[in-house]
Amino acid sequence: MKTRDKILLSSLELFNERGERNITTNHIAAHLAISPGNLYYHFRNKSDIIYEIFQEYEKLVDYYLDIPEDRLLTLDDLTFYLESVFDGLWSYRFFHRDLEYLLDSDTRLRQDYREFTNRCLAAINRIFGKLAEAGIIEPQPEDLRSAMSLNVWLVITNWMAFLKTAHASDEPASLTLTELKQGIYQVLTLELPYLTPDYREQVLALREKYRPTLPENPEQSGEASRAETGVSVGID
Amino acid sequence: MKTRDKILLSSLELFNERGERNITTNHIAAHLAISPGNLYYHFRNKSDIIYEIFQEYEKLVDYYLDIPEDRLLTLDDLTFYLESVFDGLWSYRFFHRDLEYLLDSDTRLRQDYREFTNRCLAAINRIFGKLAEAGIIEPQPEDLRSAMSLNVWLVITNWMAFLKTAHASDEPASLTLTELKQGIYQVLTLELPYLTPDYREQVLALREKYRPTLPENPEQSGEASRAETGVSVGID
DNA sequence: GTATTATTAGAGTATATACTCTAGGCAGTC
DNA sequence: GACTGCCTAGAGTATATACTCTAATAATAC
Numbered sequence: 458m459k460t461r462d463k464i465l466l467s468s469l470e471l472f473n474e475r476g477e478r479n480i481t482t483n484h485i486a487a488h489l490a491i492s493p494g495n496l497y498y499h500f501r502n503k504s505d506i507i508y509e510i511f512q513e514y515e516k517l518v519d520y521y522l523d524i525p526e527d528r529l530l531t532l533d534d535l536t537f538y539l540e541s542v543f544d545g546l547w548s549y550r551f552f553h554r555d556l557e558y559l560l561d562s563d564t565r566l567r568q569d570y571r572e573f574t575n576r577c578l579a580a581i582n583r584i585f586g587k588l589a590e591a592g593i594i595e596p597q598p599e600d601l602r603s604a605m606s607l608n609v610w611l612v613i614t615n616w617m618a619f620l621k622t623a624h625a626s627d628e629p630a631s632l633t634l635t636e637l638k639q640g641i642y643q644v645l646t647l648e649l650p651y652l653t654p655d656y657r658e659q660v661l662a663l664r665e666k667y668r669p670t671l672p673e674n675p676e677q678s679g680e681a682s683r684a685e686t687g688v689s690v691g692i693d
Numbered sequence: 694m695k696t697r698d699k700i701l702l703s704s705l706e707l708f709n710e711r712g713e714r715n716i717t718t719n720h721i722a723a724h725l726a727i728s729p730g731n732l733y734y735h736f737r738n739k740s741d742i743i744y745e746i747f748q749e750y751e752k753l754v755d756y757y758l759d760i761p762e763d764r765l766l767t768l769d770d771l772t773f774y775l776e777s778v779f780d781g782l783w784s785y786r787f788f789h790r791d792l793e794y795l796l797d798s799d800t801r802l803r804q805d806y807r808e809f810t811n812r813c814l815a816a817i818n819r820i821f822g823k824l825a826e827a828g829i830i831e832p833q834p835e836d837l838r839s840a841m842s843l844n845v846w847l848v849i850t851n852w853m854a855f856l857k858t859a860h861a862s863d864e865p866a867s868l869t870l871t872e873l874k875q876g877i878y879q880v881l882t883l884e885l886p887y888l889t890p891d892y893r894e895q896v897l898a899l900r901e902k903y904r905p906t907l908p909e910n911p912e913q914s915g916e917a918s919r920a921e922t923g924v925s926v927g928i929d
Numbered sequence: 930g931t932a933t934t935a936t937t938a939g940a941g942t943a944t945a946t947a948c949t950c951t952a953g954g955c956a957g958t959c
Numbered sequence: 960g961a962c963t964g965c966c967t968a969g970a971g972t973a974t975a976t977a978c979t980c981t982a983a984t985a986a987t988a989c
Contacts, residue, residue, distance in 0.1 A: 615851035650886030
């Protein structure tokens with residue numbers, strides 16, 4: 458593999474594991490056993506590395522969220538979209554962690570991310586539209602659909618941060634892809650009231666697959682706090 | 694005002710305006726026209742300052758989210774809760790921005806924040822319960838109520854980040870409290886399908902008050918992108 | 930007034946960070 | 960073998976950052 462690609466790969470790996478803020482260009486170089494000079498031969502600065510990684514992420518999600526125009530959506534399609542989005546979120550999970558800072562430090566990135574968000578919102582919106590066409594959810598006025606799409610986006614993009622903060626973990630990277638995908642349970646919760654009777658049972662079954670498994674946090678009995686909060690998503 | 698309090702106040706102000714990551718202890722001291730030595734006389738380190746600010750935040754929200762046990766909830770109560778939560782979010786808005794890093798750097802904070810989250814989730818859950826008692830929303834199984842509460846929390850805590858990233862603003866702190874409170878529109882959207890017929894109209898009217906006002910972004914016509922995305926929350 | 934304590938200034942420091950600069954190796958080409 | 964273009968090493972740098980240390984000043988107690 459080319460050094461340039463190795464830099465991108467290692468950067469992503471280190472950013473994901475320890476956070477962009479905690480990883481310097483010197484760390485990246487050291488991790489690859491190359492010199493800082495070498496790294497800076499391939500990239501003008503840290504921002505450029507991040508920007509290229511973002512572009513990969515963008516491409517990935519855009520690819521997954523390509524909604525077919527010529528046929529109805531199925532529940533399998535919906536599952537695929539949800540799984541893919543959370544896979545993407547996982548692979549580039551460092552990104553949302555320091556999002557605001559990153560956007561503040563790089564106007565290209567800010568602009569691109571804004572457009573990316575709009576494309577994602579549009580895709581979610583279109584999915585809702587096509588789920589209605591397919592008779593999976595009841596059709597809703599455009600107004601409501603937009604607001605719902607935005608809520609879906611907010612839940613998706615915040616789910617990881619929630620998991621990370623909810624973890625008691627002094628142990629660091631204790632987050633798993635399985636846990637992350639429990640976000641799908643939350644997203645499907647948003648859609649429950651709008652399901653058509655024909656599909657209600659099927660979607661409930663799908664949702665059930667992602668239900669948080671309760672005792673994820675072995676070092677605490679959890680009974681007390683769960684009883685106290687009345688909230689059992691399996692992360693207290 | 695005591696120097697110690699001035700430090701807390703200025704820190705909060707600077708953190709909110711420019712982000713914790715961009716504000717050093719030297720900045721804070723300079724802003725107050727005191728010496729770094731003086732600052733470190735009052736606080737052992739930066740983490741301690743942040744921790745105390747968080748405790749203020751915690752106290753504020755706990756105070757607002759004290760749910761009465763002895764009477765039914767009204768729509769005014771709901772409005773108050775929503776307004777208060779977003780006010781709190783606004784006053785301590787730096788906090789969620791660098792949340793993960795902050796929790797990673799301070800285990801006290803991590804622990805406290807975890808408990809804080811649980812209390813908030815419990816409060817939201819209790820509010821749902823009491824809204825059902827009051828006949829404002831239909832009662833729901835505990836299962837669903839928990840998942841809904843979590844979604845409300847995710848929407849609330851992510852709304853600000855969304856606004857910040859959605860802004861085209863090269864101009865920096867262009868976010869207003871009014872915009873922030875449009876998050877209430879999003880939260881009420883979550884509750885729409887569960888409203889009882891008796892209250893549906895009233896809640897819709899309440900929600901309408903927070904509807905995003907469309908052309909917030911004067912330098913772009915917005916027509917194109919809104920038409921393209923089909924999403925009009927007024928931030929594109 | 931004097932002793933004691935609380936507060937402050939300000940210079941200083943160790944470490945980190947993003948990045949630069951120069952010199953040279955290596956592969957291919959003629 | 961020499962020339963060329965790509966790649967790499969590694970020492971070095973300017974700046975920043977969190978924090979320390981000493982000495983001096985203000986406030987309070989007796």
